[in-house]
Amino acid sequence: xxxxxxxxxxxxxxxxxxxxxxxxxxxxxxxxxxxxxxxxxxxxxxxxxxxxxxxxxxxxxxxxxxxxxxxxxxxxxxxxxxxxxxxxxxxxxxxxxxxxxxxxxxxxxxxxxxxxxxxxxxxxxxxxxxxxxxxxxxxxxxxxxxxxxxxxxxxxxxxxxxxxxxxxxxxxxxxxxxxxxxxxxxxxxxxxxxxxxxxxxxxxxxxxxxxxxxxxxxxxxxxxxxxxxxxxxxxxxxxxxxxxxxxxxx
Amino acid sequence: xxxxxxxxxxxxxxxxxxxxxxxxxxxxxxxxxxxxxxxxxxxxxxxxxxxxxxxxxxxxxxxxxxxxxxxxxxxxxxxxxxxxxxxxxxxxxxxxxxxxxxxxxxxxxxxxxxxx
Numbered sequence: 001x002x003x004x005x006x007x008x009x010x011x012x013x014x015x016x017x018x019x020x021x022x023x024x025x026x027x028x029x030x031x032x033x034x035x036x037x038x039x040x041x042x043x044x045x046x047x048x049x050x051x052x053x054x055x056x057x058x059x060x061x062x063x064x065x066x067x068x069x070x071x072x073x074x075x076x077x078x079x080x081x082x083x084x085x086x087x088x089x090x091x092x093x094x095x096x097x098x099x100x101x102x103x104x105x106x107x108x109x110x111x112x113x114x115x116x117x118x119x120x121x122x123x124x125x126x127x128x129x130x131x132x133x134x135x136x137x138x139x140x141x142x143x144x145x146x147x148x149x150x151x152x153x154x155x156x157x158x159x160x161x162x163x164x165x166x167x168x169x170x171x172x173x174x175x176x177x178x179x180x181x182x183x184x185x186x187x188x189x190x191x192x193x194x195x196x197x198x199x200x201x202x203x204x205x206x207x208x209x210x211x212x213x214x215x216x217x218x219x220x221x222x223x224x225x226x227x228x229x230x231x232x233x234x235x236x237x238x239x240x241x242x243x244x245x246x247x248x249x250x
Numbered sequence: 251x252x253x254x255x256x257x258x259x260x261x262x263x264x265x266x267x268x269x270x271x272x273x274x275x276x277x278x279x280x281x282x283x284x285x286x287x288x289x290x291x292x293x294x295x296x297x298x299x300x301x302x303x304x305x306x307x308x309x310x311x312x313x314x315x316x317x318x319x320x321x322x323x324x325x326x327x328x329x330x331x332x333x334x335x336x337x338x339x340x341x342x343x344x345x346x347x348x349x350x351x352x353x354x355x356x357x358x359x360x361x362x363x364x365x366x
Binding site: 158159160161162163164165166167168169170172193195196227228231232235 | 263265268269271272273284285286287288292293295296336338339340341342345
């Protein structure tokens with residue numbers, strides 16, 4: 001599964017791959033150290049690209065045989081010309097990173113600059129519909145019949161307009177086995193988007209478990225009980241956000 | 251995308267109805283595509299007649315430029331740009347970076363006015 005589970009906003013995905021190839025005989029990289037790198041990288045890229053909004057930063061591994069890579073998705077502070085500056089900043093950082101550190105994961109840039117589209121886009125559909133590799137096996141393609149849920153249109157999808165330039169989007173998929181880090185067989189993404197910016201999000205991307213991102217960009221774990229309570233909680237947060245915003249303007 | 255093709259219903263629904271629909275959808279009852287609004291007033295504020303014409307011109311799900319949208323509705327680019335922007339911000343139209351997209355074939359608007 002592609003880790004492009006981000007807010008439905010425009011952005012840029014920059015992929016970084018570690019320079020250690022698994023076949024070189026080196027010990028396999030630990031996910032935790034990759035994750036640490038990802039966090040550092042997030043802060044660095046943000047600073048170097050002068051305020052780019054990093055929408056997601058995480059570790060991606062597509063199977064037991066492939067090297068995990070750090071994926072950074074960023075949205076430029078303003079318009080198009082800045083996309084390139086984020087990429088340049090990231091490249092500079094990665095090259096200095098590669099030359100300095102002798103141990104631990106090193107980052108090597110795979111320069112790819114591509115727009116991140118919303119979950120509902122054609123592109124995403126194509127990405128998730130590609131036969132998924134089963135984790136932990138030799139990379140056999142899971143038979144089509146078993147790939148329920150993700151890869152198809154979410155069975156439960158609701159978009160609702162909250163205010164003139166504010167809307168919320170709830171998407172829930174049923175998956176054949178729990179997403180890593182979660183104890184239920186759902187994959188969900190609940191987002192509140194104000195003026196094109198994601199201000200609140202509940203999700204459970206692989207490895208992170210159920211969590212929510214609040215308006216300040218903080219990530220907090222979320223105790224999942226049921227779809228109903230989660231939707232209620234999310235809508236409650238939407239109300240709180242709305243109240244807070246109207247309080248600011250009046 | 252399967253959920254995107256077909257008809258989208260713009261409707262007025264309370265929070266409870268929204269939650270109930272989510273629940274029904276999770277239990278496997280096909281719900282169709284809905285975009286809900288909390289009030290009729292907000293619905294008409296977001297979907298003005300001019301914007302409805304834009305949505306109509308955009309049906310089919312292909313990615314088109316705002317200039318093309320303007321050409322189809324026969325209005326000037328600047329005004330159409332503002333309207334499309336409003337539709338994107340309200341989540342009805344999707345901005346793909348290379349153009350805008352409205353992924354449905356038809357639009358249905360549904361609401362009931364009850365005596366106060």
